[in-house]
Amino acid sequence: MSAPSASDVRDEPEGQPEGQPEADARQPPPPGPPGGKTAAVVERILIAAGLVLLAVTPRPPMMGDGLARYWALIQLLERHQISELPYSLIGPLFATPLWAVGRWYGNPQVVVVQYNLLLFALGLAAIHALLRDRTDPRLLRRFLLLLVAGSMIAAHVQDFYGEVFTAMTVGVGLLAATLTGTGRWTRLAGWVAVVLGVANTPPTIVALGLVVAVLCFRERRIRYLSVLLAAAILIIAEAWLRFGDPLHSSYANNGGGETVMPYSGEPGFSYPFPLGVAAILFSFGKGLLWFTPGLFLPVRRRLREEGDPAGGDIRSICLLWTVFVAGLVLVYAPWWGWYGGMYWGPRFFLFAILPACLALAVCLGAERAGVLAHLGTLGAVLLSVWGAANSLVYGQLRPWICYENNWRLEALCHFTPEYSPLWLPFVETPALTGPQRAALAGYALVLLWLVAPLLVRIARRTSTAARGQRHLLAWRDWHW
Incomplete structure (x- = not known):
């Protein structure tokens, strides 16, 4: 099934004069303040240095789902056998060129393990290419810098897990497919990337459904349903090809070990939904509040106050990304394995770094915000950068008490501050x-x-406020 055509995917916004040149959407933003060139050079250096740091950090041995995906790829490419691995092979298949280089080098695993870092770097390059002529360059540089050094990406580029592929393809794909002023082939490539990313992690089709619903109602077009249908067809086709069952699912009868938690040991989607939502959002070991605090900042309010530097595109993509995250929360909340296993941070919610870092970048430039809003932004940035540093430097530090005796006390790592990786x-x-x-x-x-x-x-705001309240300290106005 083909994705929607360029004319189908996005109409001109309501209220835009007819005949307005499409190039208006690509007009460069106004020049920055004095010293902006120096800041641009510094931020580019920091972004490049951050990527180099991620590349040169020693990789731990492959483990868990990452190792399983690697062996499934090896089985397919070297033995020409389709693995019974319950996870999709769509993402790993795109690592085939790295496998070929690794065979020539003599150690495929050493090369293939760089796959997620390469995907992340390509995602950053695509985001820069799509937004550089449409938004404030300072905002774009802050966004990219936060993705590199203010997100939990370091924990995800060190192995061969599948979350980076889904996050980059869906995130960048939605950006390419919905930006104003993009060409037919760019939009088509965007929707193809979205479909591939969702098929790589089948539960995310629920999140895509929410995004499609928003687009349908916003644009009053039902053609976006073709994207959802294409993703569903690809998921069904892979299940049929690999397992002979188009409705095959590895989640329904999959259960974890029995622990001290009252709902443990039950297979499938057996976790109480409200408790799952609360745990995903607020738990100390996995909660999005602590690992992606930018999600909880009032970015739309800041954009209304400061003005959207991309003519509505930043507000739009931030909404679509956030809706996708909301869909992930809805689909994983009732699953017993919502926490993502023995992994640093909220593994299934890597996608959340996109709206979280964009919100942080917007709020960092919100000069009209009040002191309390600035303090909230400061706290979110502190948490985000600390989380990034932690995931790189302390990512292999584990409290083994959580995993002894068949994970009997695993909940300590999920819910208590003392055993949280942060x-x-x-x-x-x-x-x-x-x-x-x-x-x-x-x-x-x-x-x-x-x-x-x-x-x-x-x-400055605090000093101004203090000067305005100096009369409260005038001793002549005080009485017994």
Whole structure:
């Protein structure tokens, strides 16, 4: 099934004068303030250095689903056999060129393990290419810098798990397919990427359904349903080809071990839905509030106050990305394995770094916001950069008490602060190598660069407010 054509995917916004040149959507933003060129150079250096740091960090051995996907790929390419692995092979298949290079090199696994980092770098390049002529370059650079050094991506580019493929293809695909002023082939490529990403993780079709519903109601077009149908057909076709059953699912009868938790040991979607939502959003070990705090910032309000530098595109893509995250929460909340197993942070919700980092970038530039709003942004940036540094430097630090005795006390790692990966380094305080200390210093530099203007605005607003209330300290006005 083909994706919608360019004319079908996006109409001109209501209220736009007829005959207005499409090039208006691509007009470059106004020039930045003095010193903007220096800031641009510094931020580009920080982005490049962050990618280099992710590339040179030693990789731990492949484990879990990542190792299973790797062996399924090897089985297909070298033995010409289709694995019975319950996970999709769509994402791993795109690593075939790396496997070929690895065979020539003599160690395919060493090369294939770089796959997710390559996907992430290509995703950043695509986002830059799509937005560079449509939005404020300062906002775009902050967004990319936060994705590199203010998100949990470091924990995901060190193995061969499938979340990076889905996050990059769906995230960048939605951006390419819905931006104003893009060409037919760009939009078509965007929808193809979305379909591939969703098929790579079949439960995400629920999230795509919510996005399609938003697009249908917003544009008053039903043609977007073809995207949902294409993803469903691809999922069914792979299941039919590999298992002989078009409705095959690896989730229905899959159950975890019995632990101290009252709803453990039951297969399928047996977790109480309200408790699952609360855990996904707020638990100390996996909660999006702590790992992607930008999701909880009032980005749409900030865009209304400051003005959308991309003429509505930033507000639109932020909405679509957030709706997709909401769909992920809905589909994983009733599943017993909502936490993603023995993994650093909320594994199934890597996609959330896109709207979270975009919201942070917008709020960092919101000069009209009040002191409380700035303090909220400051807290979110602190958490985000610390999470990024933590996932790289302390990503292999694990409280093994959570996994002993057949994961009997696993819930400690999900719900308690002391065993959360974010706070465990303050409890156990492991010894660090020289490169690890240098990496932490680099993240500290990024943090200082991002929050320095924010701290200046907070100081100025606080000073102004204090001067306005000096009469409260006048001793002559005080009485017994």
